[in-house]
Amino acid sequence: MITTLPTENLNKTLALGFIGVGWIGRNRMEVLLKDSNAEALAIAEPSKDNADEALKSATNAIIANSPSELYENGDLDGIVIATPSAMHAQQSIEALKAGKSVFCQKPLGRTASEVSEVVEVAEKANKLLAVDLSYRYTKAFRAVYDVIQNGEIGEIYAADLVFHNAYGPDKEWFYDIKKSGGGCVMDLGIHLIDLALWTLNFPEINEVRSNLYKHGKKLTSCNEHVEDFASVAMTSEKDTTINLQCSWNLSAGQEAVIEARFYGTKGGAAFKNVNGSFYDFKAEKYKGTQTETLVTPPDDWSGRAGVVWADALSSGQDFDRKSAEEFIKTSEIIDRIYGR
Known part of the structure; x- marks a missing residue:
């Protein structure tokens, strides 16, 4: 695409x-x-x-x-x-x-x-x-993508991804594994997995470890229930660590927490929602203790x-073909998160 x-x-x-x-x-x-x-x-x-x-x-x-x-x-x-x-x-x-x-x-x-x-x-x-995969097209994430692709923060060795929706879906089918295919990972995490893989040029993922929960209880199988909290650790072929947390109905203290932070050998960069918003995002670049703001709202990206x-x-x-192969690679990672 x-x-x-x-x-x-x-x-x-x-x-x-x-x-x-x-x-x-x-x-x-x-x-x-x-x-x-x-x-x-x-x-x-x-x-x-x-x-x-x-x-x-x-x-x-x-x-x-x-x-x-x-x-x-x-x-x-x-x-x-x-x-x-x-x-x-x-x-x-x-x-x-x-x-x-x-x-x-x-x-x-x-x-x-x-x-x-x-x-x-x-x-x-x-x-x-x-x-x-709409977040690719926000001005804020595009700024982060460009910073990383241009080599401004060096070689990326870690990424932290977070998407907490303090409400959760209001349609019953989201909670039916046969209709949804999964819970908060399928609904929310897919966006951030896509952003991380795209930014890192879709590396091979050597290891995927996931812990999935429903109502605070760890799921032992994803065949019958969907998760409302997930913590996932992935490691790429280049030993880049990619951590994901996502949830529905978490007590987040605000409507949503949406972040994708990347850490490189020369600095860092982040895509972050503003004041709990689902729609307003900013981009920042980091060097040590210094923060440079790259993009702020508004951005009519919807x-x-x-x-x-x-x-x-x-x-x-x-x-x-390139984008089609990306769709497959992301779905394969999600399958691995669910143990399929």
């Missing part, structure tokens, strides 16, 4: 279909319609209230009776998927087989096997596949990943 921030809308106007227009799906749709050369032609959404709300922005869209009507619609260039996790892989596969490019909410699949199957179909169809996908699609980009 193209990882630069969009600068201008490109060539053809895209005709898009949307499967799922709840809060996240509707937000992504509204940003796409505002900031890219895209129009919404069709929407598949079982909730009438959600569909009616979406039509306030997508005034020319039709409401389909099922996702299959979108797959069969020959006018669509791409489909945006924002449904419960259990549906992502199959809906992506059906869309790709029908010749549509896909932008899907994370996770692309509940297991590495599901993700690999989607990627295989995307490659065979030669269609652009992207996943809404939906930016979809705009990048739409701009790439509009300019004619097809299957991107």
Whole structure:
């Protein structure tokens, strides 16, 4: 997937279909319609209230009776998927087989096997596949990424990743292992695992040790229950230590704690949320006891990943092997965290 921030809308106007227009799906749709050369032609959404709300922005869209009507619609260039996790892989596969490019909410699949199957179909169809790994597209994290890629803080030997959501999900399916594929690691940790692996150029991970908890009790199996707290230690082929903690409903003293800190031989850098916000982030660079602020809010990043996908699609980009392989590598790490 193209990882630069969009600068201008490109060539053809895209005709898009949307499967799922709840809060996240509707937000992504509204940003796409505002900031890219895209129009919404069709929407598949079982909730009438959600569909009616979406039509306030997508005034020319039709409401389909099922996702299959979108797959069969020959006018669509791409489909945006924002449904419960259990549906992502199959809906992506059906869309790709029908010749549509896909932008899907994370996770692309509940297991590495599901993700690999989607990627295989995307490659065979030669269609652009992207996943809404949205924090890559914040200005704050991009500043941290650039600092590290430019060698400004030297060789990275440690990364500390934290994502605590003091509320936790409000949809029941998140707590059903068969529907979600996992708990807070799958919901929150996936973002930070992706950020760390991407920043470190997707090294091989030699060791993964995880401790998963539900209501303060350690889980011995992830086959029946989802975790609400996770502590994970990973070691890369270059002996870089990557530590992750994530949770739902933790007494964090604020709405959220979201951080990705990187320590190198010449300094450090961090991506951090501001005042417990889920939306406001800053970037800092460290040298000894000194802190340099690189980026501060505001940054209207919500939906930016979809705009990048739409701009790439509009300019004619097809299957991107590099990003597809990254999706698989991240899902394989998550499988290892869950002991699968």
